[in-house]
Amino acid sequence: MLKNYFKIAIRNLKKHKFYTFINVLGLSVGVAVCMIISLFVINELSYDKHFKDADQIYRIHADIIFGGNHWDMIQAPAPMAEALPREFPEVEYAVNFRQRGSYLVKKTEENIKEQGVIWASKDFFNVFGTNLIEGNKDGVLAEPNTMAISKSMAEKYFPGESAVGKSLILDNDMDFRITGVYEDIPQNSHFHFHFLLAMAGLPEAQRTSWLSNNFQTYLKVRADADPQNLNQKLQTLVEKNVEPELGKLFGEGATLAGMLGDGSKMEYMLQPLLDIHLKSDLMGEFEPNFNITYIYLFIAVALFILVIACINFMNLSTARSANRAKEVGIRKVMGSFRTHLIRQFLMESILLSFISFLIAMPLVSLLLPFFNDLAGRELQLPFSHFSFYGIFLLGAVITGLLAGIYPAFFLSGFKPISILKGNVSMGMRSGMIRSSLVVFQFAISIILIIATIAVFNQLNFIQNKKIGFDKEQIITVEDVYALGDQAETFKREVLANSMMESGTITGYLPVAGTWRSDTPWWAEGKDPKQTENMVSLQNWQVDYDYIQTMGMEIAEGRDFSLDFPSDSSAVILNESAAKQFNFEGNPIGQKIYSMAGENETANLDNLNSKTVVGVVKNFNFESLKENIGSVMIFLSERPSGIASFRFNSENTDEVINFIEAKWKEMAPGQPFTYSFLDDRFGQMYASETRLGKVFGIFAGFAIVIACLGLFALTAFTAEQRTKEIGIRKVLGSSIGSIVVLLSKEFAKLVLIAFLIASPIAWWAMRKWLEDYQYKQDLSWQVFLGAGLFAIVIALLTTSYQSIKAAMTNPVNSLKSE
Numbered sequence: 001m002l003k004n005y006f007k008i009a010i011r012n013l014k015k016h017k018f019y020t021f022i023n024v025l026g027l028s029v030g031v032a033v034c035m036i037i038s039l040f041v042i043n044e045l046s047y048d049k050h051f052k053d054a055d056q057i058y059r060i061h062a063d064i065i066f067g068g069n070h071w072d073m074i075q076a077p078a079p080m081a082e083a084l085p086r087e088f089p090e091v092e093y094a095v096n097f098r099q100r101g102s103y104l105v106k107k108t109e110e111n112i113k114e115q116g117v118i119w120a121s122k123d124f125f126n127v128f129g130t131n132l133i134e135g136n137k138d139g140v141l142a143e144p145n146t147m148a149i150s151k152s153m154a155e156k157y158f159p160g161e162s163a164v165g166k167s168l169i170l171d172n173d174m175d176f177r178i179t180g181v182y183e184d185i186p187q188n189s190h191f192h193f194h195f196l197l198a199m200a201g202l203p204e205a206q207r208t209s210w211l212s213n214n215f216q217t218y219l220k221v222r223a224d225a226d227p228q229n230l231n232q233k234l235q236t237l238v239e240k241n242v243e244p245e246l247g248k249l250f251g252e253g254a255t256l257a258g259m260l261g262d263g264s265k266m267e268y269m270l271q272p273l274l275d276i277h278l279k280s281d282l283m284g285e286f287e288p289n290f291n292i293t294y295i296y297l298f299i300a301v302a303l304f305i306l307v308i309a310c311i312n313f314m315n316l317s318t319a320r321s322a323n324r325a326k327e328v329g330i331r332k333v334m335g336s337f338r339t340h341l342i343r344q345f346l347m348e349s350i351l352l353s354f355i356s357f358l359i360a361m362p363l364v365s366l367l368l369p370f371f372n373d374l375a376g377r378e379l380q381l382p383f384s385h386f387s388f389y390g391i392f393l394l395g396a397v398i399t400g401l402l403a404g405i406y407p408a409f410f411l412s413g414f415k416p417i418s419i420l421k422g423n424v425s426m427g428m429r430s431g432m433i434r435s436s437l438v439v440f441q442f443a444i445s446i447i448l449i450i451a452t453i454a455v456f457n458q459l460n461f462i463q464n465k466k467i468g469f470d471k472e473q474i475i476t477v478e479d480v481y482a483l484g485d486q487a488e489t490f491k492r493e494v495l496a497n498s499m500m501e502s503g504t505i506t507g508y509l510p511v512a513g514t515w516r517s518d519t520p521w522w523a524e525g526k527d528p529k530q531t532e533n534m535v536s537l538q539n540w541q542v543d544y545d546y547i548q549t550m551g552m553e554i555a556e557g558r559d560f561s562l563d564f565p566s567d568s569s570a571v572i573l574n575e576s577a578a579k580q581f582n583f584e585g586n587p588i589g590q591k592i593y594s595m596a597g598e599n600e601t602a603n604l605d606n607l608n609s610k611t612v613v614g615v616v617k618n619f620n621f622e623s624l625k626e627n628i629g630s631v632m633i634f635l636s637e638r639p640s641g642i643a644s645f646r647f648n649s650e651n652t653d654e655v656i657n658f659i660e661a662k663w664k665e666m667a668p669g670q671p672f673t674y675s676f677l678d679d680r681f682g683q684m685y686a687s688e689t690r691l692g693k694v695f696g697i698f699a700g701f702a703i704v705i706a707c708l709g710l711f712a713l714t715a716f717t718a719e720q721r722t723k724e725i726g727i728r729k730v731l732g733s734s735i736g737s738i739v740v741l742l743s744k745e746f747a748k749l750v751l752i753a754f755l756i757a758s759p760i761a762w763w764a765m766r767k768w769l770e771d772y773q774y775k776q777d778l779s780w781q782v783f784l785g786a787g788l789f790a791i792v793i794a795l796l797t798t799s800y801q802s803i804k805a806a807m808t809n810p811v812n813s814l815k816s817e
Contacts, residue, residue, distance in 0.1 A: 725738055
């Protein structure tokens with residue numbers, strides 16, 4: 001019997017090639033999109049699970065509000081990693097990380113710029129269980145000036161030989177001996193380090209202050225540990241160590257509770273390793289994370305697109321019901337049971353689904369490289385996993401059943417007497433079900449269209465918003481320290497070219513990923529022991545040409561000037577900082593103070609003093625998701641980090657070639673690394689750009705599949721109303737009036753879909769925009785444009801079938817009457 005069902009199914013699919021093609025196309029596209037999203041979601045959910053005992057690993061999360069600023073960050077005090085296993089028996093190991101940016105690495109003469117460099121304490125391999133290929137995990141990273149490197153770096157610098165015992169030179173003056181080689185950290189990790197430098201050789205790591213947060217701390221707890229209980233004890237540990245330091249700073253009797261006052265806090269808590277990638281967006285993240293909300297969204301989109309594809313199959317099957325009615329009638333008269341017919345029709349839909357899945361596989365292989373490039377991932381179809389083939393077959397069967405179950409029951413339900421008399425029941429007479437399906441399809445499509453437009457509108461708003469500095473026509477050259485004492489000479493020689501307007505050397509730039517440091521300050525005459533008088537400031541060290549080069553605008557006072565020797569102790573505040581200090585009168589000439597020295601030696605008897613000489617208009621130096629924080633800008637004795645040059649030439653290649661030639665002349669053997677400030681600014685919104693493009697692609701697929709469904713319903717309606725159209729033409733109706741008659745119903749359905757989709761899309765995009773402090777309002781033009789686009793696409797889709805039906809000779813439809 002199954003063999004017979006299969007033969008009839010093949011015969012019917014071959015007989016109706018056009019409808020088979022439409023069905024297979026719709027299902028294949030839907031399945032391909034669903035498979036790509038599934039691969040992406042599975043990959044995102046797998047992050048960090050490869051680490052041994054991943055569910056026992058936690059990160060310290062600090063939530064601090066102080067001095068008018070809020071730090072929700074992953075940094076912790078230097079001594080915390082050592083204290084955790086000592087104070088709490090449930091903690092097995094803890095490791096500290098200290099990130100210092102990129103390094104120049106060389107084996108002999110030629111430097112290579114490397115990004116994945118981190119300082120790590122000795123228990124890294126005990127916490128994360130990363131496989132060591134060479135070396136002993138208890139001896140690796142135990143001594144100063146030692147390092148462990150990844151397998152790929154060992155092959156890069158020491159091809160065909162053992163790397164252990166060899167040395168690499170960092171930043172031209174730090175010699176590190178390699179004591180271990182470890183497996184590369186997989187792509188689905190929230191960090192990727194290729195060089196682990198022994199923390200034992202970092203002087204900053206030896207500090208004992210609990211008031212400075214510069215280190216990322218991870219810990220591994222025992223399997224039976226209670227994280228909630230450990231959280232409470234963690235806060236007690238911090239308070240026990242912080243209060244003695246407060247006493248040294250502000251005198252005996254100073255307590256953490258007293259210093260924090262109302263509205264301030266200093267809390268440390270555990271964050272599970274497996275929550276980091278999808279549920280964390282804290283200050284200081286090693287790499288940009290994803291968002292669990294987007295995972296739910298992508299799953300919903302995948303299901304919606306697959307359902308839309310299945311709906312199309314139903315509509316096309318029922319649209320062709322008249323062609324199958326006599327077959328059903330004769331088979332019932334010859335003794336077939338309804339269950340036999342249901343099996344027959346389900347066999348056809350499962351076969352069609354299986355063909356669609358087979359076609360979807362090469363389609364996915366074709367699209368995956370583009371999606372990987374867009375999403376920044378390395379997704380592949382898991383052909384080597386046996387379970388993949390089982391899921392593949394199960395998916396084909398389930399999709400076939402979902403798509404075919406209604407047509408099977410619908411077609412098998414025809415009454416043979418009525419059919420053989422020529423009275424075919426078309427089913428769904430009220431039209432409510434098929435109309436609802438069209439509304440559903442286009443509502444989803446319109447929501448995706450609105451979301452795409454809204455995301456790109458916000459990105460356009462960000463790129464064009466007045467952000468307080470001029471990011472255009474600025475080229476940045478990194479690793480200026482490689483020039484040694486010739487940094488200022490390099491700057492002067494570059495500026496001697498007429499293409500250059502101005503230049504500055506500093507690591508502090510108004511884009512994410514550059515240097516940052518902060519310190520609490522207070523105004524002259526204010527009591528620093530009172531929390532409300534403390535202002536936590538970003539401390540930016542610059543040279544005389546910084547304000548001019550960045551295109552910032554002085555609101556009050558003046559810029560730094562060589563004409564004023566006293567500017568060595570001067571400071572320029574941004575408007576947010578000036579407001580926070582709440583100066584009495586004009587801020588120009590006011591003095592501000594902070595404690596000198598490191599945290600261990602700082603006290604109220606040893607103060608730094610700065611005089612305000614200018615106030616610069618507020619400028620955005622982090623993502624527009626954040627409010628503008630307080631910044632103080634002061635002169636550095638020896639600026640370093642990044643050289644930035646504003647140029648006035650339209651020929652950027654000429655500018656690059658000139659600066660590169662000058663660099664190679666003054667820094668032979670050092671890599672020339674440059675970028676443009678506007679590109680660095682745009683990188684802060686790379687994830688949003690990717691999201692917008694992904695939404696655009698999904699919206700396009702949804703529209704294509706929905707239009708195939710609309711094409712099916714137009715055919716269904718034309719088939720239902722064949723005789724009506726014939727009578728209307730005989731009575732004098734024009735082709736145009738009949739086309740309008742057939743098309744206006746679908747235009748109404750798309751309009752209803754628009755009315756349903758608009759408030760949903762408005763709510764969803766409002767929630768998304770809540771993350772931004774500066775955002776573009778959702779205008780009515782966005783919704784109107786999406787609605788008009790959907791209606792026009794729908795009318796273009798229905799026009800073919802409508803015109804075809806209107807042009808049919810009425811004799812052919814009425815001759816049997």
